[in-house]
Amino acid sequence: MFLLDIRYDPKSSTITKWIKDGTECKPVREVYYPKMYVSGKTELLSLIDSLPGVKDVCFEEKRTWLGSEPERVISVTIEPNSVYEIASMLEAKGCGLYNIDLDPVRQYLLEHSLFPMTKLPYDSQYAIDYEVPDLVSMELSVTPGRDKGIVTMDDPIGRITLGDIVIEQKDEAEIISELNREVANANPDLILTDRGDSFELPYLHHRAALHDIELHVGREKDVLPVGGGKSYFSYGRILYKSRGYMLAGRLHLDKSIFLFREGGLLGLIDLARITGIPLQELSRLSPGSAVTALQVNQALRDGVLVPWKRNLAEYWKTAEELLIADRGALVIEPKVGLHENAFEVDFASLFPNIMVNHNISPETVLCTCCPDSQKLVPFTHYNICQQHIGLIPRVLKPLIERRMTYKRRITSEPERAEEYEMKQNILKWLLVTSFGYMGFNKARFGRIECHESITAYGREILLRTIEIADSTGFEILHGIVDSLWVKGRNPEKLCETVSREIGIPLELKGEFRWIVFLPNKSNGVGALNRYYGVMTNGKLKVRGIETRRSDTPRLIRNLQEAMLGKLAEARTAFEYYMKIPEAVGVLREYTRKVLDNECDLSDLIFKTHVSKGCDEYRQFNNQMASLKQLKLEGIETLPGQAIRYIITDHKSRNYQKRVIIPELADENTQYDREKYREYLLRAAESILLPFGYTEERLDGIMRGRMQRSLCEY
DNA sequence: ATCACCCGGGG
DNA sequence: GTGTACGGGTGAT
Numbered sequence: 001m002f003l004l005d006i007r008y009d010p011k012s013s014t015i016t017k018w019i020k021d022g023t024e025c026k027p028v029r030e031v032y033y034p035k036m037y038v039s040g041k042t043e044l045l046s047l048i049d050s051l052p053g054v055k056d057v058c059f060e061e062k063r064t065w066l067g068s069e070p071e072r073v074i075s076v077t078i079e080p081n082s083v084y085e086i087a088s089m090l091e092a093k094g095c096g097l098y099n100i101d102l103d104p105v106r107q108y109l110l111e112h113s114l115f116p117m118t119k120l121p122y123d124s125q126y127a128i129d130y131e132v133p134d135l136v137s138m139e140l141s142v143t144p145g146r147d148k149g150i151v152t153m154d155d156p157i158g159r160i161t162l163g164d165i166v167i168e169q170k171d172e173a174e175i176i177s178e179l180n181r182e183v184a185n186a187n188p189d190l191i192l193t194d195r196g197d198s199f200e201l202p203y204l205h206h207r208a209a210l211h212d213i214e215l216h217v218g219r220e221k222d223v224l225p226v227g228g229g230k231s232y233f234s235y236g237r238i239l240y241k242s243r244g245y246m247l248a249g250r251l252h253l254d255k256s257i258f259l260f261r262e263g264g265l266l267g268l269i270d271l272a273r274i275t276g277i278p279l280q281e282l283s284r285l286s287p288g289s290a291v292t293a294l295q296v297n298q299a300l301r302d303g304v305l306v307p308w309k310r311n312l313a314e315y316w317k318t319a320e321e322l323l324i325a326d327r328g329a330l331v332i333e334p335k336v337g338l339h340e341n342a343f344e345v346d347f348a349s350l351f352p353n354i355m356v357n358h359n360i361s362p363e364t365v366l367c368t369c370c371p372d373s374q375k376l377v378p379f380t381h382y383n384i385c386q387q388h389i390g391l392i393p394r395v396l397k398p399l400i401e402r403r404m405t406y407k408r409r410i411t412s413e414p415e416r417a418e419e420y421e422m423k424q425n426i427l428k429w430l431l432v433t434s435f436g437y438m439g440f441n442k443a444r445f446g447r448i449e450c451h452e453s454i455t456a457y458g459r460e461i462l463l464r465t466i467e468i469a470d471s472t473g474f475e476i477l478h479g480i481v482d483s484l485w486v487k488g489r490n491p492e493k494l495c496e497t498v499s500r501e502i503g504i505p506l507e508l509k510g511e512f513r514w515i516v517f518l519p520n521k522s523n524g525v526g527a528l529n530r531y532y533g534v535m536t537n538g539k540l541k542v543r544g545i546e547t548r549r550s551d552t553p554r555l556i557r558n559l560q561e562a563m564l565g566k567l568a569e570a571r572t573a574f575e576y577y578m579k580i581p582e583a584v585g586v587l588r589e590y591t592r593k594v595l596d597n598e599c600d601l602s603d604l605i606f607k608t609h610v611s612k613g614c615d616e617y618r619q620f621n622n623q624m625a626s627l628k629q630l631k632l633e634g635i636e637t638l639p640g641q642a643i644r645y646i647i648t649d650h651k652s653r654n655y656q657k658r659v660i661i662p663e664l665a666d667e668n669t670q671y672d673r674e675k676y677r678e679y680l681l682r683a684a685e686s687i688l689l690p691f692g693y694t695e696e697r698l699d700g701i702m703r704g705r706m707q708r709s710l711c712e713y
Numbered sequence: 714a715t716c717a718c719c720c721g722g723g724g
Numbered sequence: 725g726t727g728t729a730c731g732g733g734t735g736a737t
Binding site: 261262425428429432529543544548549550551608609610611612617618619621623 | 716717718719720724
């Protein structure tokens with residue numbers, strides 16, 4: 001038996017556990033009231049007891065902050081719907097409020113030593129080897145019955161596919177009823193969709209409601225998310241920022257969501273087990289929320305209460321201290337141009353390792369128990385606690401170890417390499433975000449001084465690494481945060497020496513036949529994250545230029561990839577220079593096609609996410625013109641949603657002439673040939689700028705002038 | 714010249 | 725229930 005899923009209904013104060021037993025999956029219900037805690041005025045106990053919604057009150061000994069001594073607080077068992085009202089009232093009376101916004105499901109799981117996918121009756125939460133139930137999964141996709149123009153919720157369903165089953169060419173009501181029957185019949189545990197939260201499920205529910213029938217894809221009646229905006233979907237993408245469409249008794253997982261893409265089902269199950277967050281919720285969270293969950297769990301286990309709306313102010317600092325502390329991570333400006341035989345070396349999980357090795361946590365940095373601590377942060381000289389190990393290191397250490405175990409198993413158990421790769425990858429993202437959250441002023445266990453301390457150690461470590469590399473004969477080409485690009489002999493030796501001295505593994509990440517560091521286009525100095533190179537395994541590594549950006553039209557991406565493909569044939573710097581004319585030849589062919597109207601409109605689409613509504617834009621730009629066109633078609637676009645457009649007349653001040661929404665384009669649509677040609681020249685410039693090929697020069701070459709200058713390089 | 718606006722990670 | 729900061733490019737004013 002396994003605990004497949006667990007949900008809480010605040011209206012009836014009921015926990016529903018979905019227990020999977022062989023091929024059956026049944027709900028088990030029990031009434032449950034979450035607890036909140038109140039500190040400050042213990043004489044309020046009887047008053048609180050008399051409030052509506054309060055089930056029970058008593059005194060408990062708890063810590064109200066990390067590192068503080070346990071004190072007497074009031075524990076209030078309460079109906080979930082009364083929590084916020086009572087909390088606000090007590091806050092106004094000057095009380096401290098704790099565990100207010102703690103999900104009742106997670107409270108329940110912690111109290112009962114359960115976690116998602118527990119094998120019942122007993123299972124160990126942090127085990128590396130554990131049993132996963134046989135889960136029946138089916139993919140669900142829905143296609144509207146319209147192939148031209150902008151699709152909206154008003155378009156009827158064309159086709160539904162559920163696993164191998166195809167439902168189409170029927171009356172729409174019949175299609176939906178058949179879907180209900182097929183789901184019930186196949187009885188899957190998992191329903192996988194591609195953007196099901198923003199499209200498939202809200203669309204299906206909307207269409208079903210029009211026919212006055214009920215969509216029934218869960219094991220019980222679906223609980224629809226409340227709230228949400230207008231319903232439409234713009235060209236098959238985001239409909240509206242929807243709440244998750246979670247099913248009762250089945251798991252609806254959206255494959256396009258970050259954590260699912262990064263970890264797959266097995267990675268997600270692994271993370272659900274250790275964070276205690278049910279799979280459906282977890283799959284819709286950011287890695288940062290998962291890290292916070294681990295921290296909250298650890299704090300609760302330590303008897304520490306979680307403050308409501310905590311936002312710790314920075315300690316007072318002098319202007320000079322601020323100047324020193326606010327410097328971020330170290331960067332060494334890259335040497336612009338082509339370099340042969342370069343190596344990239346990176347520290348593995350640098351920041352998490354710093355937090356663990358140097359005991360960095362909100363309660364240990366500038367702790368009051370060790371003002372004369374021997375452990376001082378470099379540059380800032382903050383004292384660090386020598387008596388207690390902080391919350392953050394206690395959470396991160398097992399996480400780093402878990403990831404290392406999975407990484408080792410990729411090679412030791414190659415038959416399960418893929419599974420372990422997913423599991424280590426999802427943990428990598430937790431480690432990465434654990435640093436960012438430190439600097440985020442609303443993070444539950446974040447603190448800016450921790451953030452500063454981490455970057456201070458980071459600077460010291462990278463500086464020391466550079467010293468070692470320099471003294472052992474390496475040329476430093478570029479360095480940023482936790483990575484270094486060097487030129488020299490025996491990089492393995494360098495990694496070994498540094499790893500030993502620093503105590504954090506420095507890994508040889510790439511060995512380049514050649515690498516080109518690109519300049520900043522506006523001032524010519526080395527740009528921190530713009531480069532491309534070919535590794536000894538023949539693979540290209542490209543960063544920062546147009547082809548890496550999601551808003552770049554396919555035409556521009558194709559051009560850069562074709563040019564880079566030509567250059568990548570070069571094995572040496574000499575061969576690289578010889579390949580430049582061929583790369584320029586690629587540009588020539590692309591510009592000719594653009595001018596001769598040979599481009600496919602679908603290759604010319606810009607895709608970007610708008611940050612505000614149509615009327616809030618202060619500038620008349622492509623986004624605004626596109627939004628106005630969509631509005632004219634009766635489509636409202638909310639901030640955060642994606643829009644797509646083709647440039648038709650870039651100089652026009654008329655929003656209908658300047659761009660066109662792809663769905664409205666037809667065979668008569670004329671794209672702005674000059675503008676797209678300009679974009680091609682710029683994209684080529686991005687690649688060849690260190691060798692003197694500016695946009696103007698390339699323009700001249702394309703027009704047949706300056707042939708001679710090709711020979712100069 | 715200055716301001717507004719959007720993107721980035723990996724496989 | 726939600727979450728960085730900032731360097732880089734491009735375009736508008």
